[in-house]
Amino acid sequence: MGIENHLQGDTFLVTNLEKVVNWSRSNSVWPCTFGLACCALEMIATTLADYDISRFGSEVFRPSPRQSDLLIVAGTLTKKMSVMVKRIYDQMADPKWVIAMGACASCGGVFQSYSVVQGVDQILPVDVYIPGCPPRPEALLAGLMKIQEKIRTEKLDKYPDFQG
Amino acid sequence: MSYKNIIQNIQNKFPEAVIKEGQNNGQQEITLALSEFVEAMRILHDNSDLPFDLLLDILSIDRTSRKPRFDLVYILMSTQDFSRLIVRLEAGEGEEVPSVSSIWHSADWAEREVYDLMGITFSGHPDLKRILTWKNFEGHPLCKDFPLEGKDFDKPFDPETIEDYP
Numbered sequence: 001m002g003i004e005n006h007l008q009g010d011t012f013l014v015t016n017l018e019k020v021v022n023w024s025r026s027n028s029v030w031p032c033t034f035g036l037a038c039c040a041l042e043m044i045a046t047t048l049a050d051y052d053i054s055r056f057g058s059e060v061f062r063p064s065p066r067q068s069d070l071l072i073v074a075g076t077l078t079k080k081m082s083v084m085v086k087r088i089y090d091q092m093a094d095p096k097w098v099i100a101m102g103a104c105a106s107c108g109g110v111f112q113s114y115s116v117v118q119g120v121d122q123i124l125p126v127d128v129y130i131p132g133c134p135p136r137p138e139a140l141l142a143g144l145m146k147i148q149e150k151i152r153t154e155k156l157d158k159y160p161d162f163q164g
Numbered sequence: 165m166s167y168k169n170i171i172q173n174i175q176n177k178f179p180e181a182v183i184k185e186g187q188n189n190g191q192q193e194i195t196l197a198l199s200e201f202v203e204a205m206r207i208l209h210d211n212s213d214l215p216f217d218l219l220l221d222i223l224s225i226d227r228t229s230r231k232p233r234f235d236l237v238y239i240l241m242s243t244q245d246f247s248r249l250i251v252r253l254e255a256g257e258g259e260e261v262p263s264v265s266s267i268w269h270s271a272d273w274a275e276r277e278v279y280d281l282m283g284i285t286f287s288g289h290p291d292l293k294r295i296l297t298w299k300n301f302e303g304h305p306l307c308k309d310f311p312l313e314g315k316d317f318d319k320p321f322d323p324e325t326i327e328d329y330p
Contacts, residue, residue, distance in 0.1 A: 079298070079321060079323075079326065080297070080298050080326060080328065082321065082323040082326070083323045083326055083328070083329050084329075086323045112312070112313060113312055113313065113314070114305055114310075114311075114312065114313060114314025114315075114317070115297070115305070115314075117321050118317075118321070122320045122321045123321065123322075123323055
């Protein structure tokens with residue numbers, strides 16, 4: 001079935017630590033349960049059976065920021081809410097990634113107004129921007145695959161917790 | 165229907181209180197004077213004929229060039245037969261409007277919202293502070309002279325500037 005069939009007897013496999021860690025991290029990106037506006041509904045739809053985010057190992061939406069690796073900012077970020085989003089991001093353990101989902105999170109969208117933050121990149125380091133208003137679930141999955149690609153290219157000495 | 169009786173009732177006690185009365189899109193509407201506003205509202209709430217025991221909402225309208233500048237619209241309803249009454253009040257800029265939160269508790273948050281978004285102050289309100297925007301927000305965003313983009317729109321936003329959360 002899997003790789004174990006080829007590893008019978010005394011065979012062993014050589015790889016490097018970086019690849020193993022990146023492989024395991026990229027296939028278990030657990031997002032934080034956090035939605036702000038209509039994009040959150042598309043995010044929920046992505047988790048359901050039709051689109052099935054668990055194919056990518058991200059079905060476990062954690063209710064606690066301590067257990068999550070990925071913050072999907074799904075929706076319009078108002079200035080009053082930005083304090084909470086920053087706090088949730090700060091509470092997440094390293095390594096962590098951020099997706100700005102939709103036009104509002106990416107640049108403020110149609111809300112060019114006094115109450116809306118004009119893009120979450122003003123307060124958080126964003127890894128992937130997803131255009132759309134709201135983006136289709138396929139777009140979110142594409143964004144997730146971009147994150148996975150990014151994780152797979154990360155270097156050991158660039159890990160935030162690296163002590164060399 | 166006894167709208168006429170109630171309005172008559174108010175006029176008997178406070179001859180100056182009712183400025184205008186009439187129909188607005190099939191709804192009974194009266195305009196009250198600022199000087200005897202609370203007393204007239206108390207009669208609307210307390211009378212035994214048709215007590216308006218529910219304050220559904222308070223609206224405020226910024227009419228900029230007109231004097232007085234603001235219109236306050238109180239939407240009252242009676243749970244007896246679900247009839248509605250629209251009470252209108254005209255208030256100038258910087259003028260204090262007496263609070264009706266001692267009559268209807270629902271006026272508490274509604275008046276805070278009006279204060280927050282239009283800057284009309286209510287005298288006698290138990291806790292008049294902003295309800296939608298944050299504590300140190302400058303200006304009142306639904307006023308017609310408020311710039312849509314607000315202050316420092318072209319600069320990066322810093323969440324630290326919001327003082328609501330310690």
